[in-house]
Amino acid sequence: MERSGDPRLVCVAGEIIRMKSALTLAPRRWLAATLAFALVGASGSARATETEGDFYRGKTLTFIVGAAAGAAYDLVGRAVAAHLRRHIPGEPAIVVQNMPGAASLVMVNHLYNRAPKDGTVFGLPLNGILLEPRLHLYSDNGASVNFDLGRMGWIGSPSQQPQVLWVRQTTPFKSFKDIQVGKVTFGATSPSADNYILPLMLNRLLDTKIEIVTGYQAVNDIFLAAERGEIQGNTTPFSTITIGRPDDLAQGKIRVLAQFGAERLAKLADVPTGLELTADEGTRRVLDLYALKFKSAFPIVLPPGVPSERVAVLQKAFDDTMRDADFLATAARSGLDVSPTRGKDVEKIIHAIESADQPTVDRLRQAISR
Numbered sequence: 001m002e003r004s005g006d007p008r009l010v011c012v013a014g015e016i017i018r019m020k021s022a023l024t025l026a027p028r029r030w031l032a033a034t035l036a037f038a039l040v041g042a043s044g045s046a047r048a049t050e051t052e053g054d055f056y057r058g059k060t061l062t063f064i065v066g067a068a069a070g071a072a073y074d075l076v077g078r079a080v081a082a083h084l085r086r087h088i089p090g091e092p093a094i095v096v097q098n099m100p101g102a103a104s105l106v107m108v109n110h111l112y113n114r115a116p117k118d119g120t121v122f123g124l125p126l127n128g129i130l131l132e133p134r135l136h137l138y139s140d141n142g143a144s145v146n147f148d149l150g151r152m153g154w155i156g157s158p159s160q161q162p163q164v165l166w167v168r169q170t171t172p173f174k175s176f177k178d179i180q181v182g183k184v185t186f187g188a189t190s191p192s193a194d195n196y197i198l199p200l201m202l203n204r205l206l207d208t209k210i211e212i213v214t215g216y217q218a219v220n221d222i223f224l225a226a227e228r229g230e231i232q233g234n235t236t237p238f239s240t241i242t243i244g245r246p247d248d249l250a251q252g253k254i255r256v257l258a259q260f261g262a263e264r265l266a267k268l269a270d271v272p273t274g275l276e277l278t279a280d281e282g283t284r285r286v287l288d289l290y291a292l293k294f295k296s297a298f299p300i301v302l303p304p305g306v307p308s309e310r311v312a313v314l315q316k317a318f319d320d321t322m323r324d325a326d327f328l329a330t331a332a333r334s335g336l337d338v339s340p341t342r343g344k345d346v347e348k349i350i351h352a353i354e355s356a357d358q359p360t361v362d363r364l365r366q367a368i369s370r
Contacts, residue, residue, distance in 0.1 A: 055119070055310065058092025061313035064097050064111065064123040066104030068111070072240050074098060076298050076336060077124045080158055080318075083327040103138045103192055104129045105145070108301075112147035119310035122155060122302045127293040128194065134353055134361050135369065138192055147219050150354060153302035153311040154346035159239060160339045162261025163198055164268070166241070166254045167233035168226050176208075176257045176277060183209040187222035187231040190214065191370055195222065198235040198260065201227075201290065201367045205283050206274075220244065237297065238265065242335035260287070261294045267337065268335035286364045289356050296346045315343040316341040 023054065055131040063081045068074035074096075081094040099107040105123035115121040128137065133149060156231040166174045173184060188196035191214065199210040213231055216222045219240055225231050241249050248254045259265060274287040300318065302311060321327050324342040331338045339351075 006016040014090050033335055034066060054090055055090040056088050056313070058091040059090070061085075061088075061094045061122055062093050062097060062115075063094050064115075064121065065100050066099055066101075066107035066123060066125040066129075068100045069098045071100075072237065072243055073298060074125060075128065075243060075334065076158060076239070077208070077300075079327070079330050079334060079336065080124075080298075080300070080321065083085065083324050084317055084321045087320040087324070089203045089313065099123075102144065103132075105132070105138050109144070109146050111301070112152065113304050117305035118301050119302065119306045119314065122153075122300060122314070124298055124300050127157075127297055127299055130293045130296065130299065130350065130353060131290070132155070134326045134356065135365055135368070136314045137197070148304070149350050151304040153304070153306050153314075154343040154350070155300040155302060155311075155314050156322070156343045157296040157298045157300065157341040157346060158322060159297045159337055160261065160295050160341055161237045161290065161337065162259045162265065162273070162294045163235050164238045164241070164256045164260070164271070165202075165233065165235045166256045169253050169255050170229075171232045171255075173186060173232070173255070173257065176272065179210065179257065181209070184233060185211045185213060185231045186234050187216050187225050188212050188217065188234075189216050189222070194237075195219070195235050197368045198290075200370070201364075202288070204367045205286060206277055225250070235260075237294075239297065239336055242267075242337060243337075246335045258289050259290055262288070262291055265337070265339075282360075282363065285360045286355075289353070289360055289364055290368075292349050292353055296341050296349050299346055311343075318343065 036271050047150055063077060065074050067076040067200065078096050085091055085094045099110065101107070107123055108125050108129055111121065111123045130149065132138055133142065133145050136145070139145055165176070167184065171184070173182070175181055183192065186195070186199050188199070189197060196214060197210055198209070199212050202208040216225065219236055221233075222234050225288055226233060241254060245254065256268060256271050258274060258277060259268050259271050262273070262275075264271065275284050278284060278287070294356055302314065317342075319342060322338060328338060
């Protein structure tokens with residue numbers, strides 16, 4: 001009779017049983033491990049979201065405006081700040097500071113090189129800063145451009161505000177063609193201001209006959225000079241008129257002859273844009289490049305290196321603010337036309353400026369160089 005207890009057979013049989021047992025338990029163990037990992041991941045994700053959502057709670061944010069107190073940029077910045085905080089998780093306090101100087105070069109350099117990179121400091125520069133890295137209008141050969149706009153975090157702009165060319169109703173100029181035929185006198189605050197640069201550019205590109213008188217301390221002084229008859233008009237952001245001189249516009253004391261944005265504003269539907277004033281394609285490209293900054297009239301920006309999650313939080317808060325009924329009511333009372341440009345779209349504007357062909361940039365620089 002054969003022995004059934006052969007130790008070799010017993011050993012093989014035991015190994016088979018252990019393998020079957022292992023194969024049976026393996027899926028259970030894998031499932032348990034997977035569930036445990038998922039729970040840990042979900043918990044970690046929840047903690048990360050909660051931490052990010054709570055980051056601003058109890059904080060005081062600094063909003064730096066690159067213009068003097070009382071200027072249009074300052075008024076717009078303060079209006080945004082007053083409502084923005086309610087849309088940021090944790091509702092932090094927001095303190096507005098003014099840092100004028102060199103057409104906002106001082107402020108942007110500070111924001112880029114010295115301000116904290118944690119999302120607690122952001123700023124509102126003059127929109128000319130968008131063109132400065134290519135044109136070097138405010139610094140000699142760009143020596144003071146110590147920043148890279150492409151690396152900064154763009155929150156958005158509450159309005160797209162073109163420059164408009166206007167004259168007093170008492171002047172004989174009824175259309176843009178009239179100032180290509182007869183001489184008109186405009187006021188300007190300084191050679192670095194749009195109210196000097198744009199008329200100079202129009203003289204050289206569109207054959208206008210604008211005499212530019214400088215030395216006015218502020219835009220309001222230019223309005224008063226026009227009322228007194230010292231000058232006949234000016235070029236200013238449309239918001240400067242709607243915010244600072246709404247009655248003059250409503251009562252027809254100001255006649256707008258042209259607007260320099262990408263397209264006609266609804267409130268100026270009968271007023272031609274600069275692009276409509278010439279058929280020359282090269283000139284149109286120059287005017288279009290200069291007008292890009294008006295699509296982001298009040299650009300709000302963060303320093304480089306701010307965590308992307310916090311940039312997204314502030315971009316969303318900005319977008320929500322632009323739909324906020326209380327903010328819209330405030331804007332309506334102040335005359336601000338709310339036509340926002342989202343942060344991602346400001347990034348596209350920056351890219352368009354950076355990628356503009358050099359001949360167009362050179363021609364624009366020549367047209368506005370003194």
